[in-house]
Amino acid sequence: MPSAPTLTDGVVTIRGHLPGDADGSFEQCQDPLSQRWTTVPVPYSRDDARVFVTEIMPGGWAEDTEWGFAIEVEGRYAGTVSLRNE
Template identity: 50%
Template sequence: MEPTVLPTQRLVLRPWAPEDTDAVHLACQDPDIQRWTTVPAPYEREHARGWTGEISPAGWRQDTEYSFAVCRADSGILVGAVGLHVRGPAAYEVGYWAAKEHRGRGHTTEAVTAVSRWAFTELGAGRVEWRAEVGNAGSRAVAEKAGFRVEGVLRAALPVRGTWRDCWVGGLLPADLGLESRLPYLSAPDRGPDIGAGA
């Protein structure tokens, strides 16, 4: 996929560039980013250089992940990151972080909504999924504000630094953003509680 730029009302979402290395390194010193995401901990400058110069561009070239630097449109200042991970044909998972000094302003929700809309309209996604370790209240708040419906808890579904963690999982459908789905969606009928075969 050719790297793309997504403008929003207040932001510009653009592919990462080597010039972002220092800003990424600084943002990822935040203990909360290291605690709740899968970035290396401790986070060294070499990690930031590898991300901006090699890993993120390779994701676009290989169609494995579409990663965006989230910047303020008025100043170009980096406020966060949003990535769309390719999980299979028309299957995508969103992930994100916000720089500590820019949290609480709705930037991440705005960016996640823009990336999800792009996934539906340009990539033909039938669903965008969100996962976060149980307890990551900030990530959950962003997901819910962006329209994701939290659907449950998956046990041992999130690998984090050599351990399996339980995670919340949520989904966003095109209709949740007022968009048409490329394929019809036939939801399961409400059958009430399942009844076992025997007593």
């Protein structure tokens, strides 16, 4: 099963999602602008965040339909970027 590679320039790292990213995903998705311009469900629960980082993002790589990366800055989750096969 393919998984996200880790890429870094020494400042910003993009990598596969980890279970520990769920809290950051939850916090980010409470922002009204994130809700407006992305496809997150509203309301977005902690369980939604857990499923997102442990099932949806890895599943996209496994099914070759979405290639999602966690963005990490200074060792902390800072968001998600992904490409979709649509």
